[in-house]
Amino acid sequence: MTRHTFVAIGSCLALSLFLIGCGRSVNAGSQSTAPPPATVEHEGNDGVVKVDDPEQFPVITAGKRVHPSDLNVTGVVAADISRNIPVISLASGRVVEIRARIGDTVTKGQLLMRVQSSDIAQAFSEYRQAVADAKLANSQLDRAKLLYDKGAIAQKDLEVAEDADAKAKVTVETAIERLRLLGADVNQPSALVDIYAPVSGVITEQNVTAAAGVKTLDNSPNLFTIADISHVWVICDVYENDLPFVQLGEYADIRLNAYPNQILKGRIANIGPILDPSIRTAKVRLEVENPGMLRFGLFVTATFHGLDWHRSATIPASAVLHLHDREWVYVPVEGDRFRRVEVVAGEMLPGNMQEIVSGINPGQRVVSRALVFQNTTER
Secondary structure, X not given: OOHHHHHXXXXXXXXXXXXXXXXXXXXXXXXXXXXXXXXXXXXXXXXXXXXXXXXHOOEEEOEEEEEEEEEEEEXXXXXOHHHEEEEOOOOOEXXXXXXXXXXXXEOOOOEEEEEEOHHHHHHHHHHHHHHHHHHHHHHHHHHHHXXXXXXXXXXXXXXXXXXXXXXXXXXXXXXXXXXXXXXXOOOOOOOEEEEEOOOOEXXXXXXXXXXXXXXXXXXXXXXXXXXXXXXXXXXXXXXXXXXXXXXXXXXXXXXXXXXXXXXXXXXXXXXXXXXXXXXXXXXXXXXXXXXXXXXXXXXXXXXXXXXXXXXXXXXXXXXXXXXXXXXXXXXXXXXXXXXXXXXXXXXXXXXXXXXXXXXXXXXXXXXXXXXXXXXHHXX
């Protein structure tokens, strides 16, 4: 390699170093004119962060809410057994007509079905025979009285006639009562018996169809079951540790899963004396007036109000940060430092306020917009 070659290489290296130095100077000059970004320092203990402009994150003071301690349990709407009325027929036979179906609303005295019964035919036959026997016994009594007045018969013969007349009248009365018991009308002799609704309500059970046979009461289920749904029961399971929340005669709030905006009142009418040995719960029965929307089998949430009063904090819902299925708030520590604190949220309150069950106390200060604060500190 010649001397001229070494000179050329050296010149190129010098020129490259010069250009690099100029580029650094230009970049340094442009960076010196731009404003420095906001800095966030993470202290590294207990979730404390430091911001250089804390005034941009307004803080508020947590309010106070005092209310009775509550217990929420699930329940189901059931029929009031005392308001379930069975519909039966004492006359066996064959169904010839059905006027009502399960789910229908019926009124007291409404015709439900008709049954053609041989029992009714037999009862009418016995009634007519009893009437004929009574008529004969009465005629014999009149004749005996006439003969006794003329001295043609002894007094004992008159007494026998009077006894026969009295027994005949009893037989007629018994036959009439049997017809009424079977559901027949004495003045309208027929083998058909009409079955009427004994009360007003909704048919919740039907065990008969058209052309079916109706057996005797001993081996046949109820034809229909009519439930008065103006009042219903709510059956709840309460764990043994929560039984102090439940007091006989007190009222609980009933919230329907189907109608979450409706709140009903239910009176505690019974607390089961026996616990379920497997899950350690007692059956609690609430009596609820039905406004028309309660249907058997609906799931509800019952809230029992305890005797102790509970104090909790209230803050705007925007002050709560929902992160990884947990709730957090930011609490100012001192100066420009804030600490992230985990809390347990309670009920949503009017005015977009959030109840805080634990984590902070009433009167404590928190950042009013937790999500904005979180996004800023993560930049």
